[in-house]
Amino acid sequence: xxxxxxxxxxxxxxxxxxxxxxxxxxxxxxxxxxxxxxxxxxxxxxxxxxxxxxxxxxxxxxxxxxxxxxxxxxxxxxxxxxxxxxxxxxxxxxxxxxxxxxxxxxxxxxxxxxxxxxxxxxxxxxxxxxxxxxxxxxxxxxxxxxxxxxxxxxxxxxxxxxxxxxxxxxxxxxxxxxxxxxxxxxxxxxxxxxxxxxxxxxxxxxxxxxxxxxxxxxxxxxxxxxxxxxxxxxxxxxxxxxxxx
Numbered sequence: 001x002x003x004x005x006x007x008x009x010x011x012x013x014x015x016x017x018x019x020x021x022x023x024x025x026x027x028x029x030x031x032x033x034x035x036x037x038x039x040x041x042x043x044x045x046x047x048x049x050x051x052x053x054x055x056x057x058x059x060x061x062x063x064x065x066x067x068x069x070x071x072x073x074x075x076x077x078x079x080x081x082x083x084x085x086x087x088x089x090x091x092x093x094x095x096x097x098x099x100x101x102x103x104x105x106x107x108x109x110x111x112x113x114x115x116x117x118x119x120x121x122x123x124x125x126x127x128x129x130x131x132x133x134x135x136x137x138x139x140x141x142x143x144x145x146x147x148x149x150x151x152x153x154x155x156x157x158x159x160x161x162x163x164x165x166x167x168x169x170x171x172x173x174x175x176x177x178x179x180x181x182x183x184x185x186x187x188x189x190x191x192x193x194x195x196x197x198x199x200x201x202x203x204x205x206x207x208x209x210x211x212x213x214x215x216x217x218x219x220x221x222x223x224x225x226x227x228x229x230x231x232x233x234x235x236x237x238x239x240x241x242x243x244x245x
Contacts, residue, residue: 008052008067009044013074020078027079036082036111037075039068039096042137050087050137059140065092072096076108084166086113088140088153094160111164111189112157115150115176117142121169121195150176151183158184164229169193171218174225181226189229190222197233212241 003011011017042050051064072083093112100108118141142149167177168191180188204211222230
């Protein structure tokens with residue numbers, strides 16, 4: 001990317017940046033591929049947060065939503081079929097849906113990371129990304145024990161027009177997946193995060209688990225709980241296993 005990290009995450013929608021270039025390349029090379037772009041600021045901001053801190057150092061929701069809308073519109077213009085806000089700012093689903101409609105992009109769907117919990121299971125991903133995070137994201141992600149807040153966030157984002165609802169992480173939050181399935185007919189996605197993947201791969205490497213059987217069992221549990229869409233680092237292997245079945 002040509003843009004350096006800064007307080008507002010300018011590289012997120014840099015026209016020469018990785019997401020927009022990759023989206024255009026994928027759409028040109030694979031016309032039948034469905035492209036979903038994660039919408040967030042943490043990878044592009046100098047402070048490492050998913051939103052924009054105000055003068056007091058706290059995340060300013062309104063300014064953050066405004067910036068996220070800009071990024072979502074840029075990804076839609078680049079060719080994304082779906083944008084997926086993962087930031088956990090309040091009311092950003094309604095703002096993004098409204099902006100897409102105003103821009104004549106009713107064809108672009110929105111997947112909300114609606115029930116995204118402040119989990120230790122993101123550890124391997126955060127280590128790999130090495131973001132310059134100052135403070136904690138626990139102020140805007142959900143506490144692991146908070147079922148009620150998860151329910152409220154899911155219902156709010158459904159009411160604001162989310163086309164898909166995300167629960168993240170996955171295996172330790174199957175009760176939230178089931179709860180989401182029971183309170184809405186909106187498609188439910190679950191994200192098997194890096195820590196979940198690392199636990200399985202470590203157990204397989206230690207000879208404690210048979211990889212294919214264990215991974216397929218976990219996927220079955222996601223489906224049993226009510227997930228319609230599964231996002232997993234195991235996707236390449238899953239595709240090979242399913243093709244060979």
